[in-house]
């Protein structure tokens with residue numbers, strides 16, 4: 368499909384309408400197509416930072432976002448927090464910087480920042496823009512888009528689609544900041560992307576097949592609150608499964624901060640190595656541990672596309688090592 372054709376415009380329009388309807392993204396937010404979440408990190412750094420961004424993170428993806436931003440914006444600031452604790456929203460009233468960046472679902476260690484915490488960050492910092500990486504949770508759990516300005520996710524996690532496409536939703540306030548800054552130096556400058564998406568298009572040839580598949584997936588998707596309920600229930604079952612185990616444990620002890628879409632499991636390096644190898648032989652690919660957690664952890668994706676019988680098969684397999 369030609370990406371300047373009337374057919375593409377129709378596909379783009381329908382996909383954006385479905386995204387808003389199915390995920391409950393406010394109508395006044397502008398949706399953009401990009402190629403990855405990593406690209407969104409750069410778009411934010413180049414087109415939406417006035418003075419500096421403040422990165423509140425507790426794991427490898429949040430840290431990587433900060434690192435990429437530093438290369439474009441050397442004043443970016445990092446505020447790490449303990450993965451076992453809730454993001455300290457109550458104590459956080461920032462008097463510097465103009466954009467706050469958080470990772471809603473930290474895929475590396477299986478933690479999440481709940482909607483109520485995001486709302487509290489917003490409440491205590493009403494003058495900052497607020498950007499949220501929801502790559503491994505969007506379309507898996509209910510997110511309250513109203514309480515932040517920029518949300519993005521690539522489609523290969525909870526959307527259950529092939530990689531090479533991401534979506535970014537921006538509030539009217541974010542669009543104002545984009546205009547005030549007026550940055551136009553890149554093929555993916557947000558101002559240029561806005562000009563194009565106003566015509567339901569992108570500055571460069573987008574992943575048209577990916578957008579088509581996204582439209583199909585969204586059409587078939589249940590209500591996000593029902594998906595959320597199912598994912599939450601499944602996560603509880605996984606946690607119970609590992610809590611009842613002698614050798615394997617949830618990596619994160621605090622139930623308030625445990626991710627519902629990524630279950631990180633901890634055990635001895637020797638056992639984890641064996642489990643990964645045998646699982647692979649049986650045709651099941653367990654998520655590697657991430658960064659410094661590589662040897663002692665594996666991660667189970669609790670994404671909507673995974674079927675009940677697949678979970679049962681994995682549980683039956685892991686039973687022998689519990």
Ligand SMILES: *Cc1c(COP(=O)(O)O)cnc(C)c1O
Pocket residue numbers: 402403404405406428470472473474500501502503521533
């Ligand atoms: C997977 C992931 C990314 C990177 O996504 P790409 O599509 O590879 O750019 C970024 N952030 C989080 C939280 C992720 O889980």
